[in-house]
Amino acid sequence: MKKNLGTSAPIASAVFMGLGHILFLKQYIKGILFSALEIIVLLNSGIFAKAIHGLISLGEPKPHLPVAQRDNSTFMMLDGLIAVVxxxxxxxxxxxxxxxxxxxGKKYDKTGELQTEREFLHDLGExxxxxxxLSPAFVMIAFFVIIPLVYAFLVAFTNYSAPNHIPQKNTVDWVGFETFSEMIKIKHFSQAFARTALWTVEWAFLGTVTCYFGGMFLALALLDKKIKIAGxxxxxxxxxxxxxxxxxLFIWNxxxxxxxxxxxxxxxxxxxxxxxxSIGILDRDIIPWLSEPTLARIMLIVVNLWLGFPYFMLMITGIMTSMSRDIFxxxxxxxxxxxxxxxxITFPLLMYQTLPLLIMSFSYNMNNFGGVFFLTNGNPPDTITTQSFAGTTDTLIxxxxxxxxxxxxxxxxxxVAIIMFLIIAPFAMYQFSRTKSFKEGEL
Amino acid sequence: MKKILTALRYILIYLIFIIIALIVLYPIAFAISGAFNKGKSLASMNILPIPNNPTTENFTRLFTTTNYLSWYKNSLTIACLNSVCTTFIVLITAYVFSRFRFRLKKAALMSFLILNMFPNAIGMVAIYVVLSRLGLSDNFLGLVLVYCAGNIPYNTWLLKGYLDTIPRSIDEAARVDGSGHLSTFFRIILPNTLPMIAFLAVTSFTQPWMDFILPRFILRSDKNKTLAVGLFEMINGRSNDNFTMFAAGALLIAVPFVILFVINQKYLVKIMSTGAVKE
Incomplete structure (x- = not known):
């Protein structure tokens, strides 16, 4: 007898999860697990609906209530986001x-065989x-990495800001692209944007390149057999x-x-x-290392070199010592x-092996908060700073x-976070494509 | 003639080494001499790194007028928790990725790689909201969970790469002998991974000591302040008045770190270069 289970089972399972497995495929345990999941979700549908409604409305202002009982927009947004996930x-x-x-079902139609309950349980156990x-790792990444990233993205489309829209005193509302257009319209903000983004890229590039070549020079010089006390x-x-x-960084400051x-x-x-x-370069007896914009930027790169060259020195030393001597x-x-x-020989080989790390280091430097914050704190300020709060040496982070x-x-x-995201994304994509093409089948 | 040129070249190289060594050592020596200098201010210091009237009063002041010990204790607690938590989760995750086949494995590994590129500071407001929602704001556990989650992607890749080099035939043999997933893990995988586990434990232990943004955001009360935040507040904007005390406080953190690094120098070079070749 032919039952054509390849059509009837999926239709039944589409009507109610697991129904096809129970009615047609005799896979009771699997079917019950599926239907139990749908039942749980249906029973909690009220909670889901409320959370999603909260995400859309972000709460009503209720000025007559005490602060602690008013709608908390930030929590509502988070709950809604989790419900969506x-x-x-x-x-x-x-x-x-x-x-x-x-x-x-199709397999049954073709061969007449069904997986037994015992096989299913064994398979499930494996x-x-x-x-x-894996679940602890995934739950943690979901809650503390992915949801925050999405949340940060969503906040850009709200008016969540001091002084008038801070929960729980007030509610937050969706405002679409208003924040973006406001930041473009205020001249100082758009100027701060351009300046800070450009400087962030410059800083990451110069920081990486100087440390890389500084480290390489020392690593190679120290590997010279004739150098005594290299250790x-x-x-x-x-x-x-x-x-x-x-x-x-504080000491340098x-x-x-x-x-x-x-x-x-x-x-x-x-x-x-x-x-x-006396030759007129200085007008006071102070060299403004950290209080003149250009000089402060140069000092940031110099101090970053002081901090960063040992990393590349160690790494290149390691690579060189593991390289085969024959070729030399x-x-x-x-x-x-x-x-x-x-x-x-040396340089092409090193480049080949360290290019991925250079890219990583570039993105690391772009997000290097301390390297700027503890040395200059983003100072010195200028006219753009008063409205945009971005000092002349501030990077995006x-x-x-x-x-x-x-x-x-x-x-x-x-x-600003979205802009950072857009700048980092190409590097992430590069990393992705490289690994995909080089490691195909190896995972 | 050629000999003279070679000799000159080496003299030049030594000269460069000595100059760089001085540039490297001066800030460190200056801070050390600051820690033992009599007087509070930067202006009371010598230009050369030699303390004026050496004294330990900066340390006494550090322990009596600030909460240094409490900051140290908080940072130590966070560091230990983070070390245990990160090592444990990364070990299990990397083991599964290295030894098992399952749906979406590739996609998961790829997303780890991409997530690793984004600093968790981007989502700092959201992290705070999540922790408040869970009742974990201003709580060490909350901070450690955030660190730990951020550590998973990169370290899983690192450890998975290492585990892949341990031949599968060994654990398959154990499986044939009737050993389950967990006992295979404890009897075969764990003993073979000890150096890498040590590396993970040490790096995740050192990570929280000088991290600033997250503890500043998450641990808002005074009693939960960490060393990084405490030292920052001590020196920020008052570098001239508090310098010698800051130097004393910094010295007490830096010394164990430096010893750890110098001892493990060779080992570090090895780990870094294998990382480079594998990436």
């Missing part, structure tokens, strides 16, 4: 339930281990990597202090300051000079920090 997952399982019923073991020097050179960066900093004092003692004044010996026999060896923590302009901070 749950419903998407539920929907995907629903689709899977139909596809599965179709697959099993697979369940993976899913159960001693190497130990000194990794110190900046060992001292916590925040501490080093102090060393470069205009009035009392030891560097300026040394310059005064040595008469360099007086000489610079062959080159020496063929009469290649040291500089030729470097140009045609420190600007975002200021907008968030100091000014509580959360919606504007989120617009």
């Amino acid at each position: 749950f419903l998407i997952i539920f929907f995907l399982i629903y689709i899977w339930n139909i596809v599965d019923a179709r697959k099993v 697979k369940a281990f993976s899913y159960v073991a 001693f020097f190497r130990t000194i050179f990794i110190l900046p990597y060992a001292v916590p960066a925040m501490i080093s 102090i060393l470069l202090n205009g009035q009392f900093g030891p560097i300026n004092r040394a310059f005064r003692e040595l008469g360099i300051m007086q000489w610079l004044q 010996e062959a080159a020496t026999i063929d009469g290649a000079s040291k500089s030729q060896q470097f140009r045609y 420190t600007w975002m920090y200021k907008l968030t923590l100091d000014q509580r302009l959360y919606n504007k901070a989120s617009v």
Whole structure:
């Protein structure tokens, strides 16, 4: 007898999850699990509806109630977001339930075989281990990485900002692209945008390149067999990597202090300051290391080099020592000079192996909060700063920090976050494509 | 002639080394001498890193006038929790990714790679809202959960790469002998992964000490302040008045870090270069 289960089972499972499995496919346990899921969701549909309604309305202002009992827009938004995520997952399982019923039904139509309950349970046990073991990681990533990213994105389309739209005193509303257009219209904001974004990219690029080549030079020089006490020097050179960066940055901030900093004092003692004044470069006896925009930016790169070269030095040392010696010996026999060896062998090999890390380092530097915040705090300010709060050396991430923590302009901070996202995205895509093409089948 | 040129080249290289060494050492030496300097201000310091009338009064002041010990204790608690939590979750996750086949495995690994590119500071407001909603704001556990979640993607890749180098035949043999998933994991995988586990435990232990944005956001009460936030408030905008005390406080953190790094130097080079080749 032919029953054509390939059509009837998926239709039944589409009407109610698991129905096809129970009625037609005799897969009772699987069917019950599916239908139990749908029953749970249906029983809680009130909660889901309320959460989604909250996400759309973000609460009503209720000025007559005490503050603690008013609608909390931020929580409503979060609850709504979580409900949406749950419903998407539920929907995907629903689709899977139909596809599965179709697959099993078709197989039965063709071969007359059905998976027994025992086989299913065994299969489930095998697979369940993976899913159960992974669930803590996935739940944590969902709650503390993905939902915050989406949430930050959504906040850009609200008016969540001080002083008038901070829950629970007031509610927050959806405003569409108003925050974006407001930030474009205010001249200082758009100027701050352009300046900060450009400087962020410059800072990340220069920071990476200087550290990379500085580290490479020292690594190669220290590997020269004729250099004595290389280990001693190497130990000194990794110190900046060992001292916590925040501490080093504060120390540099102090060393470069205009009035009392030891560097300026040394310059005064040595008469360099007086000489610079006499030829008209300085008008006071202070070199404004961190208080003149261009010089402050240069010092940020220099201090970043001080902090960052040991990382690349260590890495390149490691790569070089694990490289085969043969190729260099062959080159020496063929009469290649040291500089030729470097140009045609060492450098291309190193580039090939470290390019991905350079890209990573670039995106790391772009998001390097401390490197700017602890040294200059984004200062010195200028006319653009008064309205936009972005100092001349602020990068996107420190600007975002200021907008968030100091000014509580959360919606504007989120617009900055979106811009950061757009700048980082190409690098993420690069990373993605590279891994996909190089590691196909290896996962 | 050629010999002289070679000799000159090496003299030049040594000279460069010595200059760089001085530039590297000066800020560190200056801070150390600050910690033992008599007087509070930056102006009371010598230009050369030699303390004036060496004294330990900065340390005494640090312990009596600030909550330094409480900050230290908070940071230590967070660091230990983070180390245990991260190592545990990453170990399990990487084990499953390395040894099991399941739906969406590739997609999950890919999304890890992309998520790793975005700093969790982008979502800082949202993280705060999530933690408040869960009742975990101003709570060490909340902060550790956020760190830990952020650590999973990159470290899973790192550890998965390492686990892939342990031959599958070994654990398959154990499976044939009737060993279950968990006992295979504890008997075969764990002992073979110890160096990498140590690396994970140490890096996740050091991570919270000087992290600033998240503790500043999440731990709002005074009693929960961490070292990074405490030191920041001590020095920010008052670098001239509080410098020597700051230096003393910084020294007490930096010393263990430096010892840890210098001892594990060789090991670090190895891990970093394998990471580079594998990526």
